Amino acid sequence: MPKRKHEPEVEQQVEEEQQEAEAEVEEENGAGQGSESVESGSSSDDMEGPSSAEEESEDDSDGEAFDSVTVDFDFSEPQEDDFLGLKVLLTNYLDGVTYDGSGLVDLVLKHSKLGTVIKCEDDVLGVTTVLPLASVAGARSLSDLGKFLLARVGPELKDRVQQSLADKATGLLLSERLINCPPAVAPPLQQALREDLQAHQGKPRMKHLLLLARAFRDSRPAEQPAGKKRGKGPSSSKAELIFTQPEVECCFKHAVWTAEFAARETQEGRNKSCRPVRLVLCIPCAALHRIGQDLEALLGSPAE
Numbered sequence: 001m002p003k004r005k006h007e008p009e010v011e012q013q014v015e016e017e018q019q020e021a022e023a024e025v026e027e028e029n030g031a032g033q034g035s036e037s038v039e040s041g042s043s044s045d046d047m048e049g050p051s052s053a054e055e056e057s058e059d060d061s062d063g064e065a066f067d068s069v070t071v072d073f074d075f076s077e078p079q080e081d082d083f084l085g086l087k088v089l090l091t092n093y094l095d096g097v098t099y100d101g102s103g104l105v106d107l108v109l110k111h112s113k114l115g116t117v118i119k120c121e122d123d124v125l126g127v128t129t130v131l132p133l134a135s136v137a138g139a140r141s142l143s144d145l146g147k148f149l150l151a152r153v154g155p156e157l158k159d160r161v162q163q164s165l166a167d168k169a170t171g172l173l174l175s176e177r178l179i180n181c182p183p184a185v186a187p188p189l190q191q192a193l194r195e196d197l198q199a200h201q202g203k204p205r206m207k208h209l210l211l212l213a214r215a216f217r218d219s220r221p222a223e224q225p226a227g228k229k230r231g232k233g234p235s236s237s238k239a240e241l242i243f244t245q246p247e248v249e250c251c252f253k254h255a256v257w258t259a260e261f262a263a264r265e266t267q268e269g270r271n272k273s274c275r276p277v278r279l280v281l282c283i284p285c286a287a288l289h290r291i292g293q294d295l296e297a298l299l300g301s302p303a304e
Contacts, residue, residue, distance in 0.1 A: 086109075171209050
């Protein structure tokens with residue numbers, strides 16, 4: 001049986017339609033006047049009084065109502081039943097480039113003791129797992145990944161990428177999930193990752209993790225401090241890096257080396273102020289505890 005991990009309840013603000021909010025107000029008013037007044041066919045003018053307008057103003061001052069909805073996320077080991085969900089999730093792992101996605105999912109399922117899948121009502125929403133390169137060497141999906149990276153990173157980093165992919169003490173860290181997953185799922189995922197790596201008996205022991213992540217570069221000019229003039233030359237500060245996952249931001253701070261290249265940008269998703277990029281991070285396993293501490297400081301401790 002697969003082990004069950006943390007199952008935190010994450011609250012999300014879900015916007016309700018204005019019509020539903022008004023219906024709730026009318027129901028409350030009708031309940032206060034008794035069932036007779038509702039069934040008698042009275043007009044809306046008879047049903048509404050000054051207090052009704054005040055209540056509607058207080059509950060829905062902006063014309064919209066918000067309810068707090070609790071969503072239960074299931075954290076468990078990858079299972080055979082997750083194959084299709086994982087394949088869909090990892091389809092765009094290499095920016096739409098055709099690769100052996102089925103083979104990659106097979107590797108995830110084969111190394112299920114090193115992974116965690118997030119699900120909601122049996123739908124796969126995300127996965128965080130490690131594939132030891134010592135045991136997946138020669139896999140076509142890993143070869144496809146290597147070609148993808150070497151064709152995009154700068155020439156000064158090609159040797160580092162090749163060395164990392166050939167290092168049997170390195171693990172490939174996969175961290176993919178739907179964009180609308182709340183940040184609160186990150187701490188339990190990172191805690192599970194540390195526990196899984198500590199329990200891993202494979203040899204050689206993994207010393208580094210290689211992560212291909214997503215981010216954005218904010219190309220809008222930074223605001224200049226008051227009284228300081230903008231120089232004539234190019235800006236010395238690089239466009240701000242915006243992370244899509246909070247744990248990637250923490251990993252970035254502790255990475256031994258990083259690489260960055262432009263991501264494939266769809267016509268629909270083009271944004272002049274932010275451009276998508278891909279990051280390659282080489283993370284020392286010894287830093288995972290500090291990364292977890294940084295993440296907890298950013299988001300709080302995992303729910304037990």
